[in-house]
Structures are given as C-alpha cells and as structure tokens.
Amino acid sequence: MAESKEALKKFQSEVQAWMKENVPTEPDFLLPLSFLEVGTEQQLDFLRAWQYKLWDAGYLGMHWPTEYGGQGADMAYQGIVDRELQRFRAPIVFNTIGLGWVGPLLLDIGSETERSKYLKRILSAEDIWCQGFSEPDHGSDLGSVQTRAVRDGDEYVVNGSKIWTTLGNYADHMILLARTNTEVERRYDGLSFFLSPMKIPGVEAVPIRKVTGEYGFNQVFFTDARISAETLMVGEGKGWGVAMKTLEYERGVSAGQATGHWNVSVGIDEAIDDLRGIQRDGAPVFDDPAVRAEAVQLIMEAKALALGRTRMGIPALTSDYPMGLPLSSKYRGTEYSRRMKLFTAAMQGAESALYVGDENAHRGGFWQRAYFSNFGATIGGGTSEVQCNIIAEHVLGLPK
Amino acid sequence: MSSVLGSVSLKFSDEQSMLLDVARGFVNDKSPIDSVRAHLETDTGFDPEVWAEMVNLGWTGIALPEQVGGSGLGVGSVIPVVEAMGQGLLGTPLISTTLAGQLLMRTGEAEAEPFLARIAAGEAATVAFLDGGDWGGTNLGLCVDQGGALQGVKRMVTDAGCAAIFVIPCLQGDAVSLAVVESDELPADAIRDRTLIDLTKRASDVDFSGITPKVLLSGDKVATAIRDYLLLGALLTAAESTGTANRCLAVIVDYLKTRKQFGKLIGSYQALKHPSVDIYCGVENARSFIYHAATLLSDAPLDLDAESACRMAKIEATELMSFAGDRSVQFHGGIGFTWDCDSTLFIRRAQWSRQNFGDAAHHRKRLAVLLLD
Numbered sequence: 001m002a003e004s005k006e007a008l009k010k011f012q013s014e015v016q017a018w019m020k021e022n023v024p025t026e027p028d029f030l031l032p033l034s035f036l037e038v039g040t041e042q043q044l045d046f047l048r049a050w051q052y053k054l055w056d057a058g059y060l061g062m063h064w065p066t067e068y069g070g071q072g073a074d075m076a077y078q079g080i081v082d083r084e085l086q087r088f089r090a091p092i093v094f095n096t097i098g099l100g101w102v103g104p105l106l107l108d109i110g111s112e113t114e115r116s117k118y119l120k121r122i123l124s125a126e127d128i129w130c131q132g133f134s135e136p137d138h139g140s141d142l143g144s145v146q147t148r149a150v151r152d153g154d155e156y157v158v159n160g161s162k163i164w165t166t167l168g169n170y171a172d173h174m175i176l177l178a179r180t181n182t183e184v185e186r187r188y189d190g191l192s193f194f195l196s197p198m199k200i201p202g203v204e205a206v207p208i209r210k211v212t213g214e215y216g217f218n219q220v221f222f223t224d225a226r227i228s229a230e231t232l233m234v235g236e237g238k239g240w241g242v243a244m245k246t247l248e249y250e251r252g253v254s255a256g257q258a259t260g261h262w263n264v265s266v267g268i269d270e271a272i273d274d275l276r277g278i279q280r281d282g283a284p285v286f287d288d289p290a291v292r293a294e295a296v297q298l299i300m301e302a303k304a305l306a307l308g309r310t311r312m313g314i315p316a317l318t319s320d321y322p323m324g325l326p327l328s329s330k331y332r333g334t335e336y337s338r339r340m341k342l343f344t345a346a347m348q349g350a351e352s353a354l355y356v357g358d359e360n361a362h363r364g365g366f367w368q369r370a371y372f373s374n375f376g377a378t379i380g381g382g383t384s385e386v387q388c389n390i391i392a393e394h395v396l397g398l399p400k
Numbered sequence: 401m402s403s404v405l406g407s408v409s410l411k412f413s414d415e416q417s418m419l420l421d422v423a424r425g426f427v428n429d430k431s432p433i434d435s436v437r438a439h440l441e442t443d444t445g446f447d448p449e450v451w452a453e454m455v456n457l458g459w460t461g462i463a464l465p466e467q468v469g470g471s472g473l474g475v476g477s478v479i480p481v482v483e484a485m486g487q488g489l490l491g492t493p494l495i496s497t498t499l500a501g502q503l504l505m506r507t508g509e510a511e512a513e514p515f516l517a518r519i520a521a522g523e524a525a526t527v528a529f530l531d532g533g534d535w536g537g538t539n540l541g542l543c544v545d546q547g548g549a550l551q552g553v554k555r556m557v558t559d560a561g562c563a564a565i566f567v568i569p570c571l572q573g574d575a576v577s578l579a580v581v582e583s584d585e586l587p588a589d590a591i592r593d594r595t596l597i598d599l600t601k602r603a604s605d606v607d608f609s610g611i612t613p614k615v616l617l618s619g620d621k622v623a624t625a626i627r628d629y630l631l632l633g634a635l636l637t638a639a640e641s642t643g644t645a646n647r648c649l650a651v652i653v654d655y656l657k658t659r660k661q662f663g664k665l666i667g668s669y670q671a672l673k674h675p676s677v678d679i680y681c682g683v684e685n686a687r688s689f690i691y692h693a694a695t696l697l698s699d700a701p702l703d704l705d706a707e708s709a710c711r712m713a714k715i716e717a718t719e720l721m722s723f724a725g726d727r728s729v730q731f732h733g734g735i736g737f738t739w740d741c742d743s744t745l746f747i748r749r750a751q752w753s754r755q756n757f758g759d760a761a762h763h764r765k766r767l768a769v770l771l772l773d
Contacts, residue, residue, distance in 0.1 A: 269403050272772070292768035293761070299771055300689075300712050303405045307688035310410040316417040317691060320646065325684060332681055388674045396653050396680060398667035 034263035035096040039215030061258035069120035098122035098129035104256030130171035132162035149178035168218030191239035331387035341371035420480035427488035440599040455522030469520035476694035486643025493559035500525035506625035525565035528554035560604035577618035598752035638717035682720035689713035725750035
C-alpha cells in the first residue's frame with residue numbers, strides 16, 4: 001500500500017506538533033542513551049511513562065494490527081515517527097526486546113493465543129521483556145546453550161544461567177533458549193524456545209555493573225523454575241530456528257519492529273560541534289592538521305554508512321554481493337561509532353581523564369561514557385569478530 | 401542545523417545501469433588477464449582493436465553534448481564504464497580522453513567545439529598538466545612567450561604517445577589559459593616516455609617549447625574548468641581503483657578458498673579472513689562514494705557537495721586499493737612475490753592510483769577546509 005506524499009506530509013506535521021507538546025524535558029538525572037543501559041528504578045519509571053504516553057497517542061507499533069494495540073497503518077508512518085523522535089532527541093522507547101524482536105516474531109510466526117496475550121502489553125509497557133540467549137561460558141556461540149528445560153507433566157523445569165540479560169531485573173517475560181534434549185546428533189536440534197515468565201519462584205536476576213560504572217545487564221539464575229509447557233514456541237527441538245529468526249529482527253535484516261527508536265544516536269555532527277570549543281596547543285583543536293585529518297576520516301565513515309543505506313535500495317549497485325551491505329552494517333556501524341566516540345573523548349586534553357560525577361567533566365563525561373557504552377554494541381548481538389566471520393563466510397563465501 | 405555530512409544523495413539512472421552492464425560484459429570479454437599481460441610491455445599498452453570498439457560503442461562521447469556528437473549523458477555516466485575498466489585492468493586512453501574533453505567543454509569556448517567533436521568521434525586526447533611531481537602546485541610553469549610560442553615541459557602526460565590532441569594549462573602573461581596542440585605539431589623528440597610503476601599505464605614528459613598553438617583559450621571559465629578537471633580526474637581514478645580493488649578482492653577470495661596449508665583451506669584462518677572483510681567493506685564504501693559523486697555531477701561547475709564527494713571518493717578508493725594490493729601480495733605467500741601472480745598487477749596499479757590527481761593526504765587537507773572551517 002503506497003501512501004500519498006501529501007498524507008505522509010500532513011501526518012509528519014501532526015507528529016511534530018504532538019512532540020513539541022509532549023516530548024519530556026531532560027530530568028535531573030542522566031537518562032540512558034540506549035535500552036541496554038536502564039540501570040535505576042528512577043530511569044525505569046520515567047521511560048515506562050514515556051512509552052505509554054507515546055503508545056496512547058497512537059505513535060507506537062503503528063503498522064501492527066489494531067486488535068493487538070497497533071493502528072494497522074502503513075510502515076511509512078512509524079518511520080516518520082521514528083525520525084521525528086530522533087530529531088526531537090526524545091528519550092528512548094526502552095522496551096526494545098518486546099517492541100523490536102518479540103513483537104515482530106509473534107506477528108510472523110506466533111499463535112493467535114500468543115499474540116493476544118502479549119502484544120498489546122508490550123506496546124503499553126505493562127510487560128517488559130528480556131532475552132535469555134547468551135550464557136556465561138558461551139558468549140556469542142548460541143549453539144552451545146546449556147540451560148536445561150526438562151519436561152515434567154504440563155510443565156518444564158528450568159535450571160541454568162543466562163548472562164548479559166538486558167532489563168532482566170525488571171522484565172516480566174524472557175525469550176528463553178534452553179536445551180530440552182541432550183541426546184540429539186546435531187546440538188542445534190536439542191534447543192527449544194520459550195516465552196518464559198520471570199516473576200516466578202526459582203528465577204533470580206542479579207544486576208551486573210558495567211565498565212561505565214552503571215547497570216543495565218543481569219545474570220539470571222534458574223533454579224528448578226517451573227514454567228508452563230504452553231510457553232513453548234513452535235515446538236520442542238525447534239528453538240534454533242526461532243532464535244535465528246529473532247536475531248534477524250535484532251540485526252535489522254527483517255522488518256516489523258514497533259519502533260526503531262531504541263537509542264539516542266550520537267552523531268558525527270554532535271562530536272564536531274562539541275570539539276569546536278576545545279583548545280589544543282593554545283588554539284582551537286581544529287587548527288591541528290593531524291586532528292583535522294582524523295576528523296575528516298570519521299566524517300567520511302559516517303557518510304559512507306549513510307550512503308550505503310541508500311545504495312541498499314539500488315539492486316543494480318548491489319548485485320556483486322547482494323546481502324553484503326545489510327550483513328556488514330552492524331560491524332561497520334558499531335566500529336565506526338566506537339572510534340568516533342573515542343576520538344571525541346580523547347580530544348579533551350587533561351579533561352579527558354574526568355568522568356561522570358566530576359563537576360568539570362566535559363558535558364558531564366558524556367563522551368567518555370558513550371565510548372565505554374559503545375562496547376555493548378560491538379560485543380552484544382555477536383561481537384565484531386563474529387560479525388567478520390559471518391561476512392567472510394556468508395558474503396565472501398570463505399570456508400568456516 | 402545543516403549536517404557536516406552534506407548531501408547523501410545517491411541515484412543510479414537506467415542509462416548508468418545499462419552502461420555498467422555493457423561495460424562489464426565488454427571488459428570481461430575483451431580484457432582477460434592474458435591479454436592485459438600481453439600489453440604490459442608494448443608501446444601503447446592497449447589493443448587498438450579493442451579501443452576502436454570502445455569508440456564504436458560511443459564511450460569517448462558519453463559525457464559530451466549532443467551538438468558535438470556526444471550522448472549528452474554527463475560525466476557521471478562515464479563512472480560505471482571506468483569502474484568496469486578498472487575491474488578488468490583494461491588500459492586504453494579513455495580516461496585521458498574523457499578528462500581532456502571535460503576540460504575543453506567546461507571552458508564554454510566556441511573554439512573548443514571542433515576538438516570536442518573529434519573526441520566524440522574517437523580521437524584520443526590528453527591533458528598535459530604537471531610541471532613536476534606536485535599535484536598541489538599551481539602547475540602553470542609552462543608559458544606563452546612574447547612571440548606567442550609555448551615554452552616549457554609538462555611531466556607525466558598520460559597517453560601522450562597515442563593522443564592526437566593535447567590540452568595544456570599555461571600562463572599567457574598573467575592569464576590562466578589552455579593551449580591546444582595537435583600531435584602532428586610536436587617535433588619528433590618532444591615526447592620522452594617514462595618508466596611507470598604500473599605497466600598497464602603510459603605517461604611521458606612532453607616538451608612543448610617553440611610550438612605556437614593555433615588555439616589558446618583564456619575565457620573567464622578556464623580557471624574553474626581546470627579546478628573541475630582535477631576533481632574529475634580524482635574521481636575517475638577513484639572509479640578505476642574501485643573496480644580494480646573489487647577484482648583484487650575476488651582474486652584474494654578465490655585463492656583463500658582453494659589454497660591449503662597445514663591441512664586447512666587458508667581462508668578458514670581469521671588472520672586472513674578479517675582483513676579480507678575489511679577490503680570488502682572498503683569496496684562497498686568506495687562504490688558508494690563514486691556513485692554518490694556521479695549523482696552530484698553535471699556539466700555546470702562542481703558545487704561544494706560535488707567537490708567533497710570527488711575528494712572523498714579518491715581518498716576511499718585509493719587507500720582501499722593500496723591496502724588490497726598490499727594484502728594480495730602477502731596473502732598469496734611465495735607465489736604472491738612473483739611476477740606471474742596477478743597481485744603484481746594490483747600492487748602496481750595501487751601505487752599509480754594513489755598519486756594520480758593527489759593522494760589521500762592531499763585531499764584530506766582540502767576536505768578539512770570544506771568540512772571543518
């Protein structure tokens with residue numbers, strides 16, 4: 001369904017008017033820049049209220065069907081909302097695992113019961129979701145999942161531990177990848193995928209303090225936790241396929257996310273603007289030829305990413321490696337972002353040694369924190385090194 | 401607030417798409433690696449029959465207006481052809497000729513038109529620009545003396561040996577001018593061939609001293625035309641490098657998929673895999689930049705966005721080519737060190753492309769002014 005330019009234009013001005021009135025001003029505490037960084041009750045309450053407000057106004061999951069809390073609208077509308085959210089530098093819409101991964105997954109392959117039970121409460125932020133894939137000993141290697149789910153009548157009994165569980169301490173539900181069979185030939189065939197409740201006996205989430213000094217991740221321990229067999233998705237032994245499908249939403253290869261506004265993107269413009277006020281060798285930092293060259297290089301990287309996104313839509317210019325641009329976008333984007341943030345933090349002279357909490361820290365230590373935080377992106381969802389393997393094998397066809 | 405990224409427009413027309421397909425097919429067919437090697441040590445470095453076919457396909461006139469016999473598609477439509485030529489390491493004077501045509505056309509002078517018509521019809525042409533080794537210098541050391549004769553030597557003039565038309569930036573008094581000289585006006589010993597690092601290329605020093613040019617263009621657009629010639633030269637070099645780097649990547653990947661060491665295909669080692677991925681990402685970025693620049697070009701003087709785009713394309717593509725050529729030799733091991741390995745062609749092409757129309761540092765310095773000041 002192609003929407004008319006006029007209709008979209010009109011909608012955009014409605015959205016802008018709403019945002020002028022309703023985007024909350026910065027509270028007196030630091031808000032997380034991404035959903036990976038929700039570390040305090042104060043932040044949680046604030047973000048929950050904000051997400052509800054956005055949904056209540058009809059601006060969240062607009063392309064999801066109305067019976068599940070959406071608007072049944074064309075995808076283009078949510079795209080407009082998302083762009084305006086970035087432009088207004090609105091707080092993030094934090095329930096990302098629900099909005100971005102579980103929602104589209106249920107819409108694509110979930111049962112009617114699952115959709116009715118979960119989708120609307122994801123949009124309204126009544127239910128918060130987390131993801132239980134990674135385990136302490138296996139990191140990015142999901143095929144090696146050890147957490148056990150053993151069938152016992154109408155229930156499964158779960159034992160084991162998950163790590164790097166974003167929002168785990170606040171979540172109502174987890175998408176859980178667990179091993180239901182240890183006897184299979186291919187280890188992938190022993191995995192099952194559950195929509196598991198979190199607030200039950202035997203489930204404990206322990207927050208993990210990060211390199212930033214803040215919280216956001218958890219280690220989740222399952223000790224004889226009993227979950228209903230109805231929470232099993234698709235079927236026993238089918239978990240690997242469902243997990244891979246989920247990763248497609250996470251990596252942006254498949255669409256359907258209720259919003260893409262899960263982080264406040266820190267762009268190159270902000271970095272360049274911010275550095276203009278800084279002195280080096282008694283002169284503005286951009287008088288230094290070496291700094292200028294490095295800044296130019298980073299601007300080029302940012303521009304190449306933007307151009308790559310446009311080129312993805314031009315088949316005649318992507319035929320050499322058709323899946324290459326989407327499959328490499330996480331690697332290229334997160335690594336660029338890390339370098340850009342480090343550069344900006346490092347250009348602050350002696351003040352680059354000050355951190356969040358120091359009254360003289362440049363912008364409250366914003367760039368130092370952003371640099372540290374960015375490792376969440378270069379490590380989470382498959383490290384850059386694993387991404388390189390994926391690109392090498394799936395784009396270039398190199399052997400495993 | 402306007403973004404430091406400037407324009408991020410990227411469009412690809414049906415004509416460009418068709419040219420890319422046709423050119424890739426042509427290059428595949430006419431420039432297999434054996435034929436590239438067969439011309440490494442010949443005088444001109446290319447097969448005249450292949451060049452004649454390129455002329456028949458209308459490629460010397462792609463960017464020239466219809467009134468002189470061109471196709472009026474603009475220089476942005478030459479990019480896919482040059483990228484394809486880079487991919488097949490196909491020589492020929494197409495780049496030199498295109499640039500000479502652009503320089504003449506952009507003066508807007510009526511006297512340039514007969515030359516443009518000859519270029520569109522397939523006569524090879526070139527620009528004699530460098531006074532020495534500095535792409536960033538004024539390169540206006542060659543001047544017109546009191547008697548109206550040229551005095552001076554131009555260096556590293558590409559395809560001088562086969563060009564029928566030479567376009568020569570020079571000074572006439574204080575005025576920046578373009579002299580146009582024909583090959584039959586040159587004395588027999590005027591052209592001295594240089595020994596180049598890239599054996600698919602040809603360049604010579606040309607002594608124009610004593611020649612009285614029949615045509616001397618010095619309108620108010622000449623200085624801008626020279627500036628744009630340098631930017632377009634950087635872009636065409638970038639497009640060619642991008643194609644060559646893409647080919648180089650394919651050759652590396654092919655070797656990594658077939659060569660076994662210590663009982664394993666060497667492509668399974670991450671130490672080789674990951675740099676190959678970085679080459680791949682570079683190819684994607686370079687392709688984005690060259691076609692972004694192509695999107696912003698027209699027959700009008702280049703605006704700031706177009707200037708940025710050409711410079712970025714040159715930086716990205718030739719740094720990529722340097723890295724790809726370098727790694728190609730290394731990844732091929734002992735074979736990579738030999739003349740017969742195609743890595744030789746790649747690493748040599750990389751050194752040519754890097755300096756041609758200014759290296760990365762040259763363009764970064766100028767981009768910094770556009771982006772940061």
